[in-house]
Amino acid sequence: MKRLFKPEKRLLTIVLCCIPIFLSGCWDRTEVNDLAIIAGVGLDRTDNGKIELSVQITNPKAIGGPGMSSGSGQSGQQPVIVKTGTGKTIYDARSKLQEKTSRQLFEGHNRVIIIGKSLAETGIRKHIDFFARFPIPRLRANVFFTDGKATDILKVIPSFENGESAEAARELAELKIGMNVTTKDLLQQLASSSGDTALPKITASKSKLGEGLKVNGTAIFKNNKLTGQIDDKVTRGLLWLTDAIETASVTIQPKDAEGYISFKILRSSTELIPTIKNGKWKMIVRITTEDDVTENETKLDMMDPKIVEKLEKQMEKSIDKRIQLVLDEVQTGMEADVFGFGEAFERTYPQKWKQQEDQWDKKFPEIEVVIKSDVKIRRPGRSGGPQGVPQEKEKKK
């Protein structure tokens, strides 16, 4: 240290003292209280062809601060603020929106992108580019479709998640009851040769007890444009087919007994095995699931291997039926390849795929699909025979 105080080193000392001033910060310093943290983005199309961008901004007064521990509702503040801007592109709309917002818009924590029906019908490919180019948004954001306006979904104040509908929507997607599509997945599917994709449909549910969101059904996009929607039940088939099923229950009514039996799916895997024989394209779908019995209304004994075997057969049929349902609606009805059949063929038969790639649109609806499901009932649950039935009256069959 002494060296620095020598007269000839004085200049160096001064320079060294000045350097820390530049180290402490830079042009991009932004304080959190200057930011409008966006939790969700909604995209709609106005009647004259412009983009209407809605953002859900977390209200800093409602969350955080001293009010946090006593619950967000008490201060009387809205937990979120929804703002809307219109422009030629998303970024144009964003800058219009910025004019109306006193804080700097920040998409770094954006969790969901909701696409309104009006925009979905005119094509979504060109609008998704913003989310992969602008440096701040993340590719992890979940993408949803809504039948009405996206703004309305953002305005919902659900009872859970501190009243943030964006967070509620993300949690719903994570539960995997419907499809779970992130921006990355969407980009990947739009970049595939068919450009067909499916997005989960989100709807607001209002009742006396409060507002909420639910994912029911799926929107099918053919070549990035909305072509149709499928309901909750058919969506389950789609999930089976795309190996996306995670939390599911299957309820069947055994042929030779009264009442229903419910099963919980522990794990399931779906394999798409494409085959080309004599120029005929065929897709074999092999599904293997493991289930536990969770409820037994009948008088059947769940410990009896023979009964269980019969139930397995019946469940297989019920799964087949669900899948057939989605194939009928989406494969032959809408002719949209949202199952990844095209990629499966491309991966197994790259040469033949190249010759047929252009005609895939025509070929896809004609592909024969063979479903081979294999259900394994693993455990009877906590009880063996039916509960509340005298031992001798149990059906042994």
Added chain:
Amino acid sequence: MIEKGKISGLQMAILLYPTVVATALLILPATTGQFAKQDMWLSPIWASLFGYLAVMIAYRLHHYFPQETFVQYSEKIVGKFPGKLLGFGFLFFILHTNGMVLRDYGEFVTGNFLKQTPLIVMIMSMAFVCALAVRGGLEVIARSSQIFLPVFIVLFFLIILLLIPALNPKNMFPVMDEGITRSIRGAFVPSLWFSELFLISFLLPYLHEKEKGLKWAVVTTAFIMITLVTTNLFTLLLFGDIASSFTYPVMDAARYISIADFMQHVEAIVMAIWVTGMFIKICIFYYVVVIGTAQWLRLSDYRPIVFPIGFVLVSVSMWSASNLQELTHFTRTSWTFYAGLFLIVIPIVLLLIAKVRHKFPKKQSH
């Protein structure tokens, strides 16, 4: 000798590893994916062959002139004037490449994190830090990279580890459906990044365990190859066909990480990896330019020219391209031939001449 410091074989390896990996890490999937598609993970394997080649050439040349660097022995091999010309060309190439590397660093930081900060500030601050390290000499650079490299590697593996749940192995198939041609085309640009290993020519004379030099150089090349294959494989398994459509695929991969809703927003890790790696890389290139220039001008000390060359470096990096598109285009097109000439062709020719001269020594050498 101007450089009085000595480094060990391991230190040389630690210096070389980030020299190739640092730039490659972020943009490799974009560069290779363009040509190699789903075979991109194979490309670094082919590219590494050039790494071995460059190391072998440098080592053979070192064998003939154990105390000298490229700038010095090129004069002895092809004569004074052509040798000086070659040396100047080589130094200019390294300076220019270093300018591009520095620019790459600046573009990444300004483009992704500090959007309002002027590029020149990023570049100058990095150049200044590197200048201080280079002024300290080879030992200082080696020791600082000894501190940084473990951080670099640990963070890299952290990213890889956190990405595992999001991967989809199906993205890899079909493997080599068009033979290996595609992956070889993808290996073209990375093979020249590997050729940068020729810079060991400037490190080998300062090794204090000479016999281990080759061993460590080969080990490093293998490790670089493994790292790059891993990078490409993980990006591919995450993004599939769209991997090459991102400017910095690894960055976007890291931003995709979300474990249990709290382990997310980890792109700062990528930033840390990139900055530490780039620091070492720029230092090495910078050092080569400085020591090379000192030897070229036969100076008795290299320290006085560190800062002047730093200024040149900053200007070169500002002038090397007007925007990122131009920079990327240049790296993928002209630079490849430019680098191939100085890092592979000229050294091979020199080696051949040196071999011939060694076998048929001139009488006048007595």
